[in-house]
Amino acid sequence: MLAGLMEIPIMMVHLSLGELQVVCIISKNLSLTTLMNSRYYLPNELNSLTSLQELHISDCYKLESLPECVLQGLSSLRVLKFEYCSTLNSLPEGTTNLICLESLEIFHCDNLILPTTMNKLTSLRQLSITGDDDNLPNGLEGIPSLQNLFLSDFIDLxxxxxxxxxxxxxxxxxxxxxxxxxxxxxxxxxLKNLHELSIYECPKLVKRCKKETGEDWHKIAHVPKLKLELKSTVEPSFYEKMMSLWKKWTQFQRYHRDDFPFGEFELMIDDLLF
Structure with missing residues (x-):
């Protein structure tokens, strides 16, 4: 009956050790997508999911760190995603023991510091990361197998x-x-193997990379496929729009009018509704 289960439903967010032991043998493609909302810590029992291939951790806005033991047993993990975990400040050094990890996504976890040994993730092919800092996170240097890199919203970089x-x-x-x-x-x-470079909504850089005349053109002239646009022409899908609205709402629920200077609370409501 459970052999085809691919995703833990919302009503199973709070799992006991016994349930986790059952879950870990259900399917090698099992994806945890509902570890979210207000968790101070992740259950140590996660390390029993030795067949788990994808782990998504979202909206855990009180989560500050991951215990070393949580990741130790996830020997089959291919995809690890963190999203809107604003107080998460570190990943354990044991993260680099995820020898099967192919994709790491970190979205809006602005305080997160990566391990200095990220270069030991020899299977990592894809890295997506957003931030609001003036520097890329330490730890990214020298990842030997990385093929796809996505950087977004480093507003002071x-x-x-x-x-x-x-x-x-x-x-x-x-x-x-x-x-x-x-x-x-x-x-x-x-970067001799780079065959596609896309730069969106980075006006100063787009200008410097202008074909033939830009000051940085000689640095990218060898790249076969270039997309340089002052403004993204990619229209978000209906699903993306709804997810964006839902994210705004969950963020909004955490605040009180008194948390904002005069007028800013009303502006936040306008942004949410319109």
Whole structure:
């Protein structure tokens, strides 16, 4: 009856150890998508899910760290995603023991510091990360197998680090909404395997990368497929619009009128409704 279960339903968010032991043998494709909302910690029993391939952790706005033991047993994990965990400040060094991990996604976890040993993730192919800082997170340097990198919303980022040129396996790079980003490092020319570069809503960088005349054109001229746009022309799907509205609502519920200066609370309501 349970052999075909692919996703834990919402009513099973709070699982006991016994339930987890059952779940871990249900399906190798099991995806945890409902570990969310107000958790201070993740259950240690997660490490018994040795067949788990995907783990999504979302809206755990009180979660500050992951115990070392939680990730130790996830030997089959391929996809790890964190989203809207605003107080999450660190991942355990044991994260680098996830030898099957192919994709790591970190969205709107602005206080998160990555382990310094990320280069030990030899199976990691895809990394997607958003931030509101003036630097990329430490720990990204020298990931040998990385092929796809997505960077978004680093609002104070002025330049990309020179070590970007050491990611010699990189094939696609997307940069979104880094509006202060003004230049690419000289080492960018070393990305010989890069075949697609997309830059959206980064006006200063787009100008510098203009074909033939831009100051950084010589750094990207070797890339076969270029998408340089001042404004994204990708229209969000209905699902994406609804998810965005839902995210705004969940964020809004955490606040009280007294938390805001005069007038800002009303502006937040207007943004939510219109």
């Amino acid at each position: 002025v330049t990309l680090p020179d070590w970007l040129g050491t990611m010699t396996s990189l094939q696609t790079l997307e940069i979104w909404r880094c509006r202060k980003l003004t230049s690419l490092p000289a080492s960018f020319k070393e």
